[in-house]
Amino acid sequence: MDVQHEQLAHYFLQGDDQGAIEFIKTMLEKYPRAYLYGDIITPAMYYVGELWERNEISVADEHLATAICDFVLSKLDAESGHVSRKQQKNFKAMLFGVEEEQHYIGLKMVADTFKEHGWRVRYLGPALPMEHSFTQIEKYRPDVIGISAALPYRLKTIKMVLEHFAELDWNPLIMIGGRLAKEYNLKEFESDQVMVVKDLGDLKRWFNEGREETINETS
Amino acid sequence: MKRVERSFPLPHLIMNKNFKIESLSDEAVTMFGEVNHLLEIMDEGSLSKIKRWVTPEVHKLSIEIALKPLKEDKNPVTCDMHVKWKNDLYAEVLIIPKDEQLSKITKTMDQLRSRLNDTNFQLLEEKEKLEEAIQHGNRLSAPFIRLTEETALIPLFGHITADKMYTVEEPLLHATQNEDTDKVLFDFTAVGQIDEDGAQILKNLMTSLCYMGLQVIITGIRPEQVKRIQIIHFSSEIIFMNSLHQALKKYCSY
Numbered sequence: 278m279d280v281q282h283e284q285l286a287h288y289f290l291q292g293d294d295q296g297a298i299e300f301i302k303t304m305l306e307k308y309p310r311a312y313l314y315g316d317i318i319t320p321a322m323y324y325v326g327e328l329w330e331r332n333e334i335s336v337a338d339e340h341l342a343t344a345i346c347d348f349v350l351s352k353l354d355a356e357s358g359h360v361s362r363k364q365q366k367n368f369k370a371m372l373f374g375v376e377e378e379q380h381y382i383g384l385k386m387v388a389d390t391f392k393e394h395g396w397r398v399r400y401l402g403p404a405l406p407m408e409h410s411f412t413q414i415e416k417y418r419p420d421v422i423g424i425s426a427a428l429p430y431r432l433k434t435i436k437m438v439l440e441h442f443a444e445l446d447w448n449p450l451i452m453i454g455g456r457l458a459k460e461y462n463l464k465e466f467e468s469d470q471v472m473v474v475k476d477l478g479d480l481k482r483w484f485n486e487g488r489e490e491t492i493n494e495t496s
Numbered sequence: 497m498k499r500v501e502r503s504f505p506l507p508h509l510i511m512n513k514n515f516k517i518e519s520l521s522d523e524a525v526t527m528f529g530e531v532n533h534l535l536e537i538m539d540e541g542s543l544s545k546i547k548r549w550v551t552p553e554v555h556k557l558s559i560e561i562a563l564k565p566l567k568e569d570k571n572p573v574t575c576d577m578h579v580k581w582k583n584d585l586y587a588e589v590l591i592i593p594k595d596e597q598l599s600k601i602t603k604t605m606d607q608l609r610s611r612l613n614d615t616n617f618q619l620l621e622e623k624e625k626l627e628e629a630i631q632h633g634n635r636l637s638a639p640f641i642r643l644t645e646e647t648a649l650i651p652l653f654g655h656i657t658a659d660k661m662y663t664v665e666e667p668l669l670h671a672t673q674n675e676d677t678d679k680v681l682f683d684f685t686a687v688g689q690i691d692e693d694g695a696q697i698l699k700n701l702m703t704s705l706c707y708m709g710l711q712v713i714i715t716g717i718r719p720e721q722v723k724r725i726q727i728i729h730f731s732s733e734i735i736f737m738n739s740l741h742q743a744l745k746k747y748c749s750y
Contacts, residue, residue, distance in 0.1 A: 330545040332559050336574045336594070340602060347609070377570040379606065399620075402613040404606070428572070429540065430565060 282320035289321065289342035290334065297349045310357070310393060314386040315477040322346060322382055343382060350385050354392075366395040371419035373410055374403030374455070375434045380427035383455060387423060387480060394484055396421075407438060418447055423474075425455035432457075439466060450488075454480075507591045509534070510582075513552055518586065527566065527591075534589070539564050539572040546577075552584045563591075574599075631663065638664040640671040643681075647747050648672065649740075651683040658693035665701050678710055679747055683740045685716035690724045699728050706733050713747070715740045 281304070288297035304313055325342045328334045370391045374381050381403035388400035399417055401410065403425075414422060422442060426435060435453065442451050453463060454474040463473045472488060474480050507524035511517045515534040528537045538546060539562040549559050557579045562572035578590040637653040637660055650668065654660070672680060682702070702712050715737045717725055737743045 326541075329560070330548070332545070332549060335560055337598065340605075344605070379571065397624075399617070400613075401617065402610055404610070430570060 282317050283324055285317060285321040286324045286328075286342065289325065289345045290328075290338055292341050292345055294345050294348050297345060298352060301349060301353065310353075311390065311477065311481055314390065315481075318346065318350075318386065319383070319477065346382055347385065350382070350389070354385075354389055357389075357393075367397075368395075368421070369397045369399070369417060369419040370421040370423060371399040371401065371414060371417055372423040372425070373401035373405040374425045375405070375431050375438060376407050377404055377434070378426045378428065378431055378455075379403055380455065381425070383477075384423070384425040386477060387425070387454060387474075390477065390480060390484075391421075407434070407441075410438070411441060414442075414445070414449075419449055421450045421452060423452040423454060426453075426458075427456040429457065429461065435466070439471060443470065452480075509589050509591075511587055511589060512585055513587070515546075515550075524591070528563075537563055541572070550577075550579050550587070552581045552587070554579075554581075556580050560594075561591075630659075634660040634663040635667075638668060640668060642677070643744070643748050645676055647679045647681065648677045649681045649683060651686060653686045655688045656690040656694035656698060658691060658697055661694050661697035661701065665697065668701065669704060672705060672708065672710060679713060680705055680710055681713045681715055681740065681743050681747070683716045684714065684718070684721065685740060687716075687718075687721065690721060692724075692727075695724060695728045699730060702734060703731050706731055711735070713737060713743055715743045 285297060285300055288294075288300055301313065301317075304317060308317075322342070325334070325339055329336070329339055370388075372384055372388050372391070374384055384403070385400065388398050391398045399413070399419065401413060424435065424438060426432075435457075439451065442449070448470060451471045452474045453466060453471065454476075457463070458473050459475045467473055472483075474483070505523055506521070507527045508521040509517050509524050510519045511534050517532055517534055520528075520531070531537055535543060535546065542561040542563075545559065546561060549557055559577055559579075560574060561577045562574050564573075565571055566573055574594045576592050576594065578592070579587050581587045633654070638650050641649045641651070643649050648671075705712050712731075712733070713735045714730070716739060717736065737746075
């Protein structure tokens with residue numbers, strides 16, 4: 278069964294958006310969306326990275342795959358019957374990629390996961406200038422601020438934004454996610470207000486069990 | 497023909513099989529500084545790729561790699577690396593940054609994407625504002641007006657939708673309970689279309705009122721609404737009257 282993500286990766290690499298969408302729609306008939314995000318789309322993108330490492334594709338191919346994946350996610354998002362306003366919870370999440378960070382596919386899936394759980398979501402996209410993020414946060418006053426980074430060069434930026442967020446008077450929960458959270462030990466950033474979310478599975482656990490459980494499981 | 501000596505104006509270096517750099521061209525120094533080890537300048541994401549491919553077993557090779565951000569830059573630099581092993585110990589290496597055209601296009605694409613995202617974001621904001629407005633409109637679409645001690649009037653406004661009926665249901669049940677009301681007039685004069693779902697909820701609301709011992713009177717139904725009203729099968733306890741005027745005369749005359 279683990280060839281499914283490779284199949285999807287090939288649709289992405291060929292620039293075949295229709296093929297990718299049809300493939301995903303067929304999968305959606307059998308599996309829940311969360312499974313698709315965590316176990317098909319994410320591995321498909323990792324597989325693309327692996328092909329680059331194997332010297333089989335170039336960075337240009339990777340960009341194409343990302344663009345197609347982005348498109349497919351947007352399309353899925355638009356077509357999913359989101360929780361109607363009436364049933365929406367009053368929780369708000371704001372998500373963005375830190376300054377200079379260009380990786381955003383994971384973040385987009387996180388945005389969708391929040392929406393699926395009835396949250397109101399502001400997804401601000403990748404590489405959000407710091408000042409801009411501060412203004413938006415003051416205006417929207419989210420309960421959760423999710424920041425994402427992939428590369429270790431962003432650690433300094435993360436430190437800076439965290440310092441700023443610590444001063445917000447309504448004490449939002451800060452989530453740090455992205456490849457950086459998965460590959461590096463970010464424990465030093467964790468506090469009452471800040472949690473590290475390694476992947477979509479972590480996020481799912483948080484939705485199901487709340488924060489304490491998540492910490493207990495990992496510590 | 498005789499081959500040229502290496503004097504090409506490009507970042508060029510010779511290293512041993514442990515990636516220790518033996519000599520560098522001027523261009524390489526300008527780009528990376530005085531480095532001793534090839535892996536020092538490589539982005540982490542490229543390390544395993546380099547270790548896997550750059551070995552004397554692969555005599556000649558061109559691969560894409562990413563360098564750590566140079567100087568002021570904050571993003572890794574994608575380069576083509578060309579490697580040729582002179583023997584089992586030493587390799588000549590050329591590192592050429594990707595064509596600037598490509599990075600220009602990538603940047604433009606990024607900008608376009610972020611613009612689309614901004615637009616998307618603005619649309620979302622407008623949509624939320626609109627939803628608020630609709631919700632607000634819904635709340636105002638069925639005001640509870642007391643006419644006399646016992647009689648109240650609820651004029652319905654606009655399109656009867658499920659959303660609207662859900663919104664007004666609770667406040668209306670509340671209002672009728674708190675007062676000494678025993679007659680409620682629903683006036684349809686200002687009603688436009690009636691949705692099937694909306695009608696169903698309205699019917700339930702009226703039935704609830706009947707159960708609470710209130711008399712429900714419906715006025716102002718227009719001919720084009722009659723068909724829908726028939727399908728709904730209102731409770732037989734509900735009284736229909738042609739106009740609000742008639743109803744007021746009957747129930748509100750002192």
